[in-house]
Amino acid sequence: MQIDLTPFRRAFLDESAEHVAALEEGLLRLESQPEDSELLSSIFRAAHSVKGGAGSFGFEDVARFTHSVENLLDRMRNGLVRVERSLVDLLLRANDVLKCLLEAARAKEYGQPAAAACDTRAIVAELQQRLGAPDGHAASAAPAAAGATASPKSTSLWRIEFAPHADFFRTGSDPLLLLRELAGLGRVASIEADLHAVPSWDAFEPEDCYLAWRIELESSATLAELNDVFLFSSDDARVQIQPGEAARADAPDTAVSTASVDAAPAVAHGAAQTPSGTQRRSGAESASIRVSVEKVDQLINVIGELVIAQSMVADVVNNFSPERVGQLREAVLAVERNTRDLQERVMAVRMVPIGSIFSRFPRIVRDLAAQLGKEVRLELEGEETELDKGVVEKISDPLTHLIRNSLDHGVEPPDERERCGKPREGVVRLRALTEGGSVFVEIADDGAGLNTERIRAKALEKGLMRPDDNWSQEQIHQLIFQPAFSTAAKVSDVSGRGVGMDVVKKNVESLGGAVAIHSTRGQGARFRIKLPLTLAILDGLSLSVGGQIFILPLVSIVESFRPRATALKTLLSGGEVALVRGQALPLLRAHRLLGIENAQTDPTKALLAIVESDGRRVALLVDELCGQSQVVIKNLDANFRRVEGVMGATIMGDGRVALILDVPGLIRLSEGTSSTLALA
Amino acid sequence: MNTTKQADAADVRQYLTFRLAQEEYGVSILRVQEIKGYSAVTPIPNAPPHVRGVMNLRGAVMPVLDLRLRFGLPQAETTKFTVIVVVNVANKIVGLVVDAVNDVLDCDAHSIEPCPSLGAGVDTSFLTGMAKQGERLVALLDLERVFGVEPALAA
Numbered sequence: 141m142q143i144d145l146t147p148f149r150r151a152f153l154d155e156s157a158e159h160v161a162a163l164e165e166g167l168l169r170l171e172s173q174p175e176d177s178e179l180l181s182s183i184f185r186a187a188h189s190v191k192g193g194a195g196s197f198g199f200e201d202v203a204r205f206t207h208s209v210e211n212l213l214d215r216m217r218n219g220l221v222r223v224e225r226s227l228v229d230l231l232l233r234a235n236d237v238l239k240c241l242l243e244a245a246r247a248k249e250y251g252q253p254a255a256a257a258c259d260t261r262a263i264v265a266e267l268q269q270r271l272g273a274p275d276g277h278a279a280s281a282a283p284a285a286a287g288a289t290a291s292p293k294s295t296s297l298w299r300i301e302f303a304p305h306a307d308f309f310r311t312g313s314d315p316l317l318l319l320r321e322l323a324g325l326g327r328v329a330s331i332e333a334d335l336h337a338v339p340s341w342d343a344f345e346p347e348d349c350y351l352a353w354r355i356e357l358e359s360s361a362t363l364a365e366l367n368d369v370f371l372f373s374s375d376d377a378r379v380q381i382q383p384g385e386a387a388r389a390d391a392p393d394t395a396v397s398t399a400s401v402d403a404a405p406a407v408a409h410g411a412a413q414t415p416s417g418t419q420r421r422s423g424a425e426s427a428s429i430r431v432s433v434e435k436v437d438q439l440i441n442v443i444g445e446l447v448i449a450q451s452m453v454a455d456v457v458n459n460f461s462p463e464r465v466g467q468l469r470e471a472v473l474a475v476e477r478n479t480r481d482l483q484e485r486v487m488a489v490r491m492v493p494i495g496s497i498f499s500r501f502p503r504i505v506r507d508l509a510a511q512l513g514k515e516v517r518l519e520l521e522g523e524e525t526e527l528d529k530g531v532v533e534k535i536s537d538p539l540t541h542l543i544r545n546s547l548d549h550g551v552e553p554p555d556e557r558e559r560c561g562k563p564r565e566g567v568v569r570l571r572a573l574t575e576g577g578s579v580f581v582e583i584a585d586d587g588a589g590l591n592t593e594r595i596r597a598k599a600l601e602k603g604l605m606r607p608d609d610n611w612s613q614e615q616i617h618q619l620i621f622q623p624a625f626s627t628a629a630k631v632s633d634v635s636g637r638g639v640g641m642d643v644v645k646k647n648v649e650s651l652g653g654a655v656a657i658h659s660t661r662g663q664g665a666r667f668r669i670k671l672p673l674t675l676a677i678l679d680g681l682s683l684s685v686g687g688q689i690f691i692l693p694l695v696s697i698v699e700s701f702r703p704r705a706t707a708l709k710t711l712l713s714g715g716e717v718a719l720v721r722g723q724a725l726p727l728l729r730a731h732r733l734l735g736i737e738n739a740q741t742d743p744t745k746a747l748l749a750i751v752e753s754d755g756r757r758v759a760l761l762v763d764e765l766c767g768q769s770q771v772v773i774k775n776l777d778a779n780f781r782r783v784e785g786v787m788g789a790t791i792m793g794d795g796r797v798a799l800i801l802d803v804p805g806l807i808r809l810s811e812g813t814s815s816t817l818a819l820a
Numbered sequence: 821m822n823t824t825k826q827a828d829a830a831d832v833r834q835y836l837t838f839r840l841a842q843e844e845y846g847v848s849i850l851r852v853q854e855i856k857g858y859s860a861v862t863p864i865p866n867a868p869p870h871v872r873g874v875m876n877l878r879g880a881v882m883p884v885l886d887l888r889l890r891f892g893l894p895q896a897e898t899t900k901f902t903v904i905v906v907v908n909v910a911n912k913i914v915g916l917v918v919d920a921v922n923d924v925l926d927c928d929a930h931s932i933e934p935c936p937s938l939g940a941g942v943d944t945s946f947l948t949g950m951a952k953q954g955e956r957l958v959a960l961l962d963l964e965r966v967f968g969v970e971p972a973l974a975a
Contacts, residue, residue: 688863735865774881776874779881796860797861797875797876
């Protein structure tokens with residue numbers, strides 16, 4: 141029977157893109173943590189997965205190339221080649237070539253014209269050179285190639301330490317099976333159980349595993365084969381396999397190999413950081429989307445309800461009598477509600493974490509900093525913030541440009557920084573957060589800041605403003621978004637041509653967003669991109685005040701409890717405070733701020749939710765908390781207008797609208813600094 | 821809801837008419853999206869009284885305004901005739917709570933008279949005119965004006 145491999149090949153190509161991304165991320169981390177053997181193993185695993193898949197699916201050139209990369213990685217893993225910057229450089233370049241090869245394979249697979257040919261030869265030659273010798277292991281494709289150097293025919297002595305974790309049994313594993321499998325590989329010279337961990341009877345948990353074993357095995361098996369025995373229990377046990385004395389002489393380069401066993405969780409971690417394949421460049425961009433299981437489960441739930449609702453309708457229609465009109469109406473309403481729910485959940489599938497594009501920036505910053513001769517550290521924050529896939533894809537270019545801009549114009553050269561009394565290493569922070577119904581993406585650097593005078597002079601020269609214009613700093617700063625506006629003294633490769641900033645602004649505005657600049661001369665600049673949240677999903681806690689349901693963003697809640705009367709104080713000014721662990725927090729009465737009657741006004745019979753915004757904590761008085769849920773945020777201003785203290789609305793399971801509270805807005809309301817409410 | 825122009829004849833306009841207290845009002849039928857039975861709305865904090873709140877219209881969050889309160893009439897109990905007329909104003913969808921919907925009124929342009937002064941009870945600036953058919957008198961609403969006073973909705 142002929143099996144069509146096309147879907148598998150395509151899945152491989154998608155997966156490989158993720159592996160390549162994981163590789164890149166791993167390599168960048170490796171630079172700062174060269175001693176991290178676990179990290180190295182995860183890098184190795186990623187390369188190995190690509191190689192294995194490529195071989196199976198007939199991408200010969202990819203397999204061959206990855207093999208030479210893998211060889212070098214293996215040497216590094218075994219400590220034979222030292223990790224250093226130039227080596228990481230080489231591997232990053234090799235990764236680029238790999239990306240190019242995969243791109244070409246993808247183009248071929250989908251029948252698109254191939255991109256530029258990828259030159260593998262130069263890189264392969266360099267890789268070979270690093271290996272220090274002609275590729276001796278080329279023929280060996282086993283995962284732990286170096287471990288296999290012991291002559292496969294001769295038997296050798298292996299020392300194996302096997303210590304399952306306490307919860308080993310709960311994963312359905314059985315040490316006995318593993319020991320039997322080991323015994324099947326050779327002759328057990330000695331086995332010794334370690335009973336140290338066994339507790340006294342009263343502390344004994346019958347379902348915990350307290351035992352560990354030391355085994356000496358005479359076997360002709362290779363290290364890889366031995367590792368394979370523990371492959372599926374690697375997460376739940378500590379395994380150490382060492383060649384005994386006799387074998388060590390034959391295999392001088394076989395080091396302790398705990399690496400491949402530890403690698404599994406590390407790889408999973410790497411993959412989690414690049415959760416979607418959006419890193420591929422345009423063209424192949426929308427090929428697939430990675431969705432969390434939770435979202436799919438929710439979809440399945442809704443579909444289940446829809447099927448039930450549909451059968452209700454069918455039942456009423458099949459046995460129809462005029463009295464059942466009410467039932468029919470109800471059933472149809474249920475269908476309607478479920479359909480709407482389904483629609484929203486499907487939309488939610490399109491929401492991807494912004495981290496999928498953040499993860500490309502460490503590489504960009506690293507290369508660019510080197511090119512500019514600057515020392516820059518990139519800090520990422522809020523990668524888990526979810527945005528519509530379309531928005532995430534479109535925001536990538538503006539972000540790239542702003543980061544390049546920060547590196548080129550913002551952060552000063554190390555010597556100059558030292559003269560200004562700053563650390564030599566500049567910091568660029570990339571941060572995403574959800575606040576007040578919008579998603580904000582910030583690019584902040586601790587560099588020189590914008591030179592307001594120079595921008596002003598340039599604007600005068602270009603006739604963009606008149607000398608007598610009395611503009612605020614912010615207004616002047618906004619001028620840098622004008623087309624062909626550059627104050628850079630010299631044009632560099634990176635930026636300074638005055639194209640780009642206007643594109644940044646145009647792209648952001650086409651998404652319905654805005655860019656704000658905060659800059660302090662000598663201390664740095666911060667670009668804040670505000671993006672609309674029309675589709676964003678929020679983890680919320682539903683609470684009730686006077687019988688009305690509101691949603692509070694989960695991120696802003698610190699804790700909640702029912703206060704004692706002694707913890708409440710009224711100040712002379714009339715303000716109220718709640719003492720929380722010795723700290724006096726302003727008490728905000730939600731019912732008063734929101735103008736709700738029939739609410740519980742006695743704090744000792746209600747609940748205090750301690751909420752936080754911009755580092756400020758306040759105690760919000762609410763009647764009760766109802767539960768946690770994920771909600772789809774709908775804008776109020778689409779058909780109405782912004783309401784202070786409310787960041788949006790959501791539609792709940794029963795079809796009613798619930799308002800989502802905005803903590804900063806509530807605080808503003810309580811301070812009476814609210815700007816709205818100018819109503820007819 | 822039939823929103824097609826049935827008569828191309830010169831200047832025959834159609835209005836959906838509804839009742840508020842004892843008065844009959846009309847809005848151009850081209851502005852009406854649908855008519856819904858009254859269902860519970862979610863109040864909006866610190867909103868003026870005539871803004872009853874928001875409700876879910878097939879996934880969109882729609883504000884619901886009480887026309888009685890908008891026009892300074894006393895609030896009425898919700899009855900089974902109380903409906904929400906969903907209209908389009910300035911590209912926004914707004915629900916209007918009215919006492920009851922009557923019918924669709926066809927009238928010629930020349931049967932519409934400019935608005936006479938109605939005294940203090942009803943602010944006539946909301947009206948484009950009065951449609952007269954025999955004894956029947958329908959006040960025609962200018963929706964932009966009705967909401968024009970609302971800063972955000974006019975934007």
